[in-house]
Amino acid sequence: MVPCFLSMRVKLKLYKTGEKRSLCRGPCTSRGVLMAILTTGPSKGGGILEKPVIERTTPGRESEFDLRKSRKIAPPYRVMLHNDNYNKREYVVQVLMKVIPGMTLDNAVNIMQEAHYNGLAVVIICAQADAEEHCMQLRGNGLLSSIEPASGGC
Numbered sequence: 001m002v003p004c005f006l007s008m009r010v011k012l013k014l015y016k017t018g019e020k021r022s023l024c025r026g027p028c029t030s031r032g033v034l035m036a037i038l039t040t041g042p043s044k045g046g047g048i049l050e051k052p053v054i055e056r057t058t059p060g061r062e063s064e065f066d067l068r069k070s071r072k073i074a075p076p077y078r079v080m081l082h083n084d085n086y087n088k089r090e091y092v093v094q095v096l097m098k099v100i101p102g103m104t105l106d107n108a109v110n111i112m113q114e115a116h117y118n119g120l121a122v123v124i125i126c127a128q129a130d131a132e133e134h135c136m137q138l139r140g141n142g143l144l145s146s147i148e149p150a151s152g153g154c
Helices: 064-070 089-099 105-118 128-140
Strands: 011-014 019-022 033-036 053-055 076-082 120-127 144-149
Touching (some): 076 105, 089 105, 089 128
Antiparallel strands (some): 076 144
Protein backbone atom coordinates (compact mmCIF):
# COMPACT_ATOMS: atom_id res chain seq x y z
CA MET A 1 0.00 0.00 0.00
CA VAL A 2 1.33 3.44 -0.95
CA PRO A 3 1.06 6.10 1.76
CA CYS A 4 -0.57 9.40 0.91
CA PHE A 5 -0.89 12.92 2.34
CA LEU A 6 -3.32 15.40 0.81
CA SER A 7 -3.63 13.22 -2.33
CA MET A 8 0.14 13.18 -2.94
CA ARG A 9 2.78 10.61 -2.15
CA VAL A 10 4.76 11.75 0.85
CA LYS A 11 7.47 9.97 2.78
CA LEU A 12 9.56 11.14 5.67
CA LYS A 13 13.19 10.25 5.67
CA LEU A 14 15.00 10.53 8.96
CA TYR A 15 18.57 10.94 7.79
CA LYS A 16 20.12 10.20 11.19
CA THR A 17 18.50 6.76 11.56
CA GLY A 18 17.71 5.96 7.96
CA GLU A 19 14.15 5.06 8.98
CA LYS A 20 11.29 5.92 6.62
CA ARG A 21 7.80 6.78 7.88
CA SER A 22 4.66 7.95 6.14
CA LEU A 23 2.49 10.82 7.31
CA CYS A 24 -0.77 8.94 6.77
CA ARG A 25 -2.17 5.64 5.61
CA GLY A 26 -4.41 4.65 2.71
CA PRO A 27 -4.19 4.50 -1.08
CA CYS A 28 -2.68 7.38 -2.97
CA THR A 29 -4.89 8.80 -5.68
CA SER A 30 -2.60 11.29 -7.45
CA ARG A 31 0.54 11.03 -9.52
CA GLY A 32 2.58 13.55 -7.51
CA VAL A 33 5.89 12.24 -6.23
CA LEU A 34 7.70 13.70 -3.27
CA MET A 35 11.37 14.31 -3.93
CA ALA A 36 12.55 15.04 -0.37
CA ILE A 37 11.44 15.95 3.15
CA LEU A 38 14.29 16.48 5.55
CA THR A 39 14.32 16.31 9.31
CA THR A 40 16.99 17.71 11.52
CA GLY A 41 17.56 17.49 15.22
CA PRO A 42 17.90 14.65 17.71
CA SER A 43 17.62 11.10 16.45
CA LYS A 44 14.55 10.33 18.62
CA GLY A 45 12.28 12.89 16.92
CA GLY A 46 11.65 16.54 17.55
CA GLY A 47 13.12 17.49 14.16
CA ILE A 48 12.03 20.43 12.04
CA LEU A 49 10.42 19.65 8.72
CA GLU A 50 11.52 21.58 5.67
CA LYS A 51 9.10 22.45 2.89
CA PRO A 52 8.56 19.40 0.62
CA VAL A 53 9.62 19.55 -3.01
CA ILE A 54 6.98 17.90 -5.16
CA GLU A 55 7.50 16.80 -8.76
CA ARG A 56 4.34 16.67 -10.86
CA THR A 57 4.33 13.85 -13.39
CA THR A 58 1.99 12.92 -16.19
CA PRO A 59 -0.60 10.19 -15.57
CA GLY A 60 0.90 6.73 -15.85
CA ARG A 61 4.44 7.95 -15.28
CA GLU A 62 6.25 7.70 -11.97
CA SER A 63 9.30 9.82 -12.73
CA GLU A 64 11.33 11.55 -15.42
CA PHE A 65 13.47 8.39 -15.65
CA ASP A 66 10.44 6.31 -16.63
CA LEU A 67 9.49 8.92 -19.24
CA ARG A 68 12.96 8.75 -20.84
CA LYS A 69 12.98 4.94 -20.71
CA SER A 70 9.58 4.71 -22.44
CA ARG A 71 10.79 6.77 -25.42
CA LYS A 72 12.98 3.91 -26.59
CA ILE A 73 10.98 2.44 -29.45
CA ALA A 74 11.81 -0.71 -31.36
CA PRO A 75 13.04 -0.02 -34.90
CA PRO A 76 10.37 -0.48 -37.58
CA TYR A 77 10.32 -3.43 -39.98
CA ARG A 78 8.64 -3.89 -43.35
CA VAL A 79 6.53 -6.93 -44.07
CA MET A 80 7.07 -7.74 -47.73
CA LEU A 81 4.73 -9.74 -49.98
CA HIS A 82 6.37 -11.59 -52.88
CA ASN A 83 4.60 -12.50 -56.10
CA ASP A 84 3.96 -16.18 -56.74
CA ASN A 85 2.39 -18.12 -59.57
CA TYR A 86 0.35 -20.39 -57.30
CA ASN A 87 -2.24 -18.30 -55.45
CA LYS A 88 -5.20 -16.57 -57.09
CA ARG A 89 -5.40 -12.82 -56.69
CA GLU A 90 -8.71 -13.02 -54.80
CA TYR A 91 -7.18 -15.43 -52.28
CA VAL A 92 -4.21 -13.11 -51.67
CA VAL A 93 -6.61 -10.23 -50.98
CA GLN A 94 -8.63 -12.39 -48.55
CA VAL A 95 -5.50 -13.49 -46.66
CA LEU A 96 -4.19 -9.92 -46.38
CA MET A 97 -7.52 -8.75 -44.93
CA LYS A 98 -7.61 -11.70 -42.50
CA VAL A 99 -4.00 -11.46 -41.27
CA ILE A 100 -3.26 -7.71 -41.18
CA PRO A 101 -5.31 -5.72 -38.62
CA GLY A 102 -7.22 -2.81 -40.15
CA MET A 103 -6.51 -3.90 -43.74
CA THR A 104 -9.22 -2.61 -46.07
CA LEU A 105 -10.33 -4.21 -49.31
CA ASP A 106 -8.89 -1.32 -51.35
CA ASN A 107 -5.49 -1.50 -49.61
CA ALA A 108 -5.36 -5.29 -49.96
CA VAL A 109 -6.12 -5.07 -53.68
CA ASN A 110 -3.45 -2.39 -54.18
CA ILE A 111 -0.83 -4.45 -52.30
CA MET A 112 -1.74 -7.58 -54.27
CA GLN A 113 -1.53 -5.67 -57.58
CA GLU A 114 1.85 -4.16 -56.69
CA ALA A 115 3.26 -7.59 -55.77
CA HIS A 116 1.81 -9.09 -58.95
CA TYR A 117 3.23 -6.46 -61.33
CA ASN A 118 6.48 -5.53 -59.52
CA GLY A 119 7.27 -8.86 -57.85
CA LEU A 120 7.30 -7.32 -54.36
CA ALA A 121 5.07 -5.08 -52.21
CA VAL A 122 5.21 -3.57 -48.72
CA VAL A 123 2.29 -4.91 -46.71
CA ILE A 124 2.80 -3.05 -43.41
CA ILE A 125 5.53 -1.30 -41.42
CA CYS A 126 5.52 -2.18 -37.71
CA ALA A 127 7.67 -3.34 -34.77
CA GLN A 128 9.90 -6.37 -35.37
CA ALA A 129 7.87 -8.76 -33.21
CA ASP A 130 4.64 -7.81 -35.00
CA ALA A 131 6.35 -8.01 -38.41
CA GLU A 132 7.59 -11.52 -37.64
CA GLU A 133 4.10 -12.57 -36.55
CA HIS A 134 2.43 -11.13 -39.68
CA CYS A 135 5.06 -12.76 -41.90
CA MET A 136 4.50 -16.16 -40.29
CA GLN A 137 0.72 -15.82 -40.65
CA LEU A 138 1.04 -14.91 -44.33
CA ARG A 139 3.34 -17.89 -44.88
CA GLY A 140 0.96 -20.11 -42.93
CA ASN A 141 -1.72 -19.19 -45.46
CA GLY A 142 0.50 -20.11 -48.40
CA LEU A 143 1.80 -16.66 -49.37
CA LEU A 144 5.46 -15.80 -49.89
CA SER A 145 6.53 -13.09 -47.46
CA SER A 146 9.59 -11.75 -45.70
CA ILE A 147 10.58 -8.92 -43.35
CA GLU A 148 13.35 -6.31 -43.55
CA PRO A 149 14.38 -3.29 -41.49
CA ALA A 150 12.48 -0.20 -42.59
CA SER A 151 15.31 2.22 -41.78
CA GLY A 152 17.40 1.68 -44.93
CA GLY A 153 16.64 1.74 -48.62
CA CYS A 154 13.99 3.60 -50.60
